Amino acid sequence: MKIEQQLVLVTGAGRGLGQHIARAFASQGAKVIINYHRSSEAARALAQELGEHALAVQADVTDRHQVDTLLTLAQAHFGQPVSTVVNNALATFSFNGDAREKADSIGWASFQSQFDGSVRGALNTVQAALPGMRAQHFGRIINIGSNLFQNPVVPYHDYTAAKAALLSLTRTLAGDLGPEGITVNMLSGGLLRSTDASAATPEALFDYIAEATPLRSVTTPAEFADAALFFASPWSRAVTGQNLVVDGGLVRD
Template sequence: MILKDKIMLVTGASRGIGAAIAKKAASEGAFVMVNYLKNNQLADQVVSEIEANGGQAAAIQADVRDVEQVGNMMNQIVDSFGGIDVVVNNALHHFTFNPKTRKTAWELEWKDYDQQIAGSLQGAFQICKAAMPIMKHHMSGRIINIASNLIDFPVVPYHDYSTAKMALLGYTRNLAKELGSFGITVNAVSPGLTNLTDSSSETKEDVREMIIGLTPMHRLAMPEDIAGAVLFLASDWASFITGQCINVDGGLVMN
């Protein structure tokens, strides 16, 4: 088990990619804190499924944009386990990939950008700020931020969402530069359009087929595909990898 006895926090883990990461991490030996914003029933379902498969997990509520709630959540984790080994910043402000309803560049207001930046960057910032002192004390840690391949290939220009994810990638690389001397790695995973998520639920079939046609592996990502890359970066196998961004999109983006 590549994450045996690791304490992992996954934000936005009650469904979609976050839930897949939580389940896969637990199957590899991690004790997973399943963070959620509102839907405790879905979070409890994730925990129940993990436990039914022999894993360990607990649901924990917090709005990752709120410094007080994040502080309380991190204190609960430290009080229970004495530290935290892995943080996965997956939470984001609600967004759907629907080309028919997206706002064009001239229709967007700053509040649209502000909402996405708060969800992606501010949330990750608050979590990392709370986790960094703990990881520095232990001279060890893994931080993985969920970005998007749209920052490299805006197949559809979702301006506010992609801009927020690009900011998150910049934050990732700056953290990696500063935290490396403390034994902490910071990386990003950029999913392509991923099936079975709330965000992709409104993506029209013609857009799906276009993306599949451009993708060397001729399919869309599944949440478990994203989880695999996250677990690799969280493991000891990736101990000398930091400041990197792995695109998980079947080769649509090649860097």
């Protein structure tokens, strides 16, 4: 299925990286569901910017009932089921290495919050979208990961553990759903310059990463978002269970 024929759900699309992913799909003619949790004003402004092929819908992706309602509303609005899900929503987190919780002080509540946001949220959206994907014998699931579990330059213990678990879920889902024409892949970025989540990052760290990267620059949200198009396009029809690192070559997986 070509991108311009698809209905794409982008979770956490009201701000940050999610906005750029939504714009990337809309630029290729896809219909886009802009999911948001609290960023109502920004999400609705983005929907207005993208026009009639975009719809902003509030839902907490950790709540399965809200996700089911989201998909029902979107399918009724666009007249077709969701074909691609981009699991981008992130539990509240600030990428400030100086303020991170360290090994001797971090509590399980921090891990639980990140696991709920990354793994539970992704499981909810996948399960809710599966009936529509099965009806089309086509589906694309794109999970947003991190290069930090391969290159933990800053030990964000809770965030990194949750993203590593999401990669495991990506690969087991790929094996489970492949026979039904549904692919499941992950896109892993490093620090992006800049998003709301990376706003607290010291400038010195951006400079350090740029110097260590072959492209001598820190990847932007728009550059990262472009890579999501590959996994939703016909060009990736034989690719599943993979983790593509999009960080300018900093980490070589």
